[in-house]
Amino acid sequence: MNNVIIDGLSFALPLFIMAIGGIYSERSGVTNLALEGLQGMGAFVGALVAYVLMRSMGTNSQVPYYMAMLFAIIGGMVYSLLHALLCVKFKANQVISGVVINILAMALTTFMTKAINRSVFGAPSDKFELGVSVRWTVPGLSKIPVLGAVFTNIYPFEVVIVVIAFIAWYLLYKTKFGMHVRACGDNPHAVDAAGIDVAKVRVKAVMMSGALSGLAGISFAYSISAKFSSGIYVGYGYLAIAGLIFGNWKILPTLGACLLFGFAKSGGYQIVQNLGMPSSYSDLVMILPYVVTLLLLMFFSKHNQAPRALGEIYDKGKR
Numbered sequence: 001m002n003n004v005i006i007d008g009l010s011f012a013l014p015l016f017i018m019a020i021g022g023i024y025s026e027r028s029g030v031t032n033l034a035l036e037g038l039q040g041m042g043a044f045v046g047a048l049v050a051y052v053l054m055r056s057m058g059t060n061s062q063v064p065y066y067m068a069m070l071f072a073i074i075g076g077m078v079y080s081l082l083h084a085l086l087c088v089k090f091k092a093n094q095v096i097s098g099v100v101i102n103i104l105a106m107a108l109t110t111f112m113t114k115a116i117n118r119s120v121f122g123a124p125s126d127k128f129e130l131g132v133s134v135r136w137t138v139p140g141l142s143k144i145p146v147l148g149a150v151f152t153n154i155y156p157f158e159v160v161i162v163v164i165a166f167i168a169w170y171l172l173y174k175t176k177f178g179m180h181v182r183a184c185g186d187n188p189h190a191v192d193a194a195g196i197d198v199a200k201v202r203v204k205a206v207m208m209s210g211a212l213s214g215l216a217g218i219s220f221a222y223s224i225s226a227k228f229s230s231g232i233y234v235g236y237g238y239l240a241i242a243g244l245i246f247g248n249w250k251i252l253p254t255l256g257a258c259l260l261f262g263f264a265k266s267g268g269y270q271i272v273q274n275l276g277m278p279s280s281y282s283d284l285v286m287i288l289p290y291v292v293t294l295l296l297l298m299f300f301s302k303h304n305q306a307p308r309a310l311g312e313i314y315d316k317g318k319r
Helices: 002-027 035-057 063-089 094-119 147-151 156-174 176-186 188-193 198-224 236-246 251-275 279-285 288-303
Strands: none
Touching: 002 035, 002 147, 002 156, 002 176, 002 198, 002 236, 002 251, 035 063, 035 094, 035 198, 035 236, 063 094, 063 156, 063 198, 156 176, 156 198, 156 251, 176 188, 176 198, 188 198, 198 236, 236 251, 236 288, 251 288
């Protein structure tokens, strides 16, 4: 049971912070299917910085780890400007823009990883070795039956994500900026009439989604394989989108959905291990979160209420 909780949280929390990024974007009215690509590009930038620093500082230093998180946030944020530019400035179809950005990120990160390894580091590889992150255990609290697993073998990114998630919640629901974001997704014309620039609010919300997705991407890289490659994050962006839809575009219900996905994945893997089944069954278990997603959306999606202006291109001249 402890392993289910420990591994489930290390998967669910990056998924959750990426879903929060999607909530910001979509509550502002911009459909964001680009989470997959944003996390991939952010993870690439963070992993490259970590790899360079690790070669000079050694594998025992934790500085590359924290710099990887910082630069993954920056990389995801910068790359998200492309989605904001296409959707807000040029008024492109938001769904098509998201799909194109995902495909572009996959191709670019694969090409650049191979090219940089070959030309700079002299290694014909499509991966960046990141090393192993330290993990913390909280004395005392870790001894509590069942719940103690929450405080056992904690990745540093889990603490960072919890703190950032609380800040994101406060920003969205308790500040003027958050009110503007939510209003832009429901009635952008009213926001414009109040003298607020709808385009600027939406661009900031999309940038927020890029920053949080980049953090999620580098977190997955460290927790899943301690390596970066373009294939490690495939499907997780869409899983985060499913989580925020099931959470009705609200942060706390989305947390519940992501925890459910995380425990489904870790629980299935643990069952395979306990039964001594062949390793091929472990790969099959990876589909469990997606099966849970389908079931949840089948039974609950009809009760969801998306932001009223979600996906609508805002034209200031039309009222």
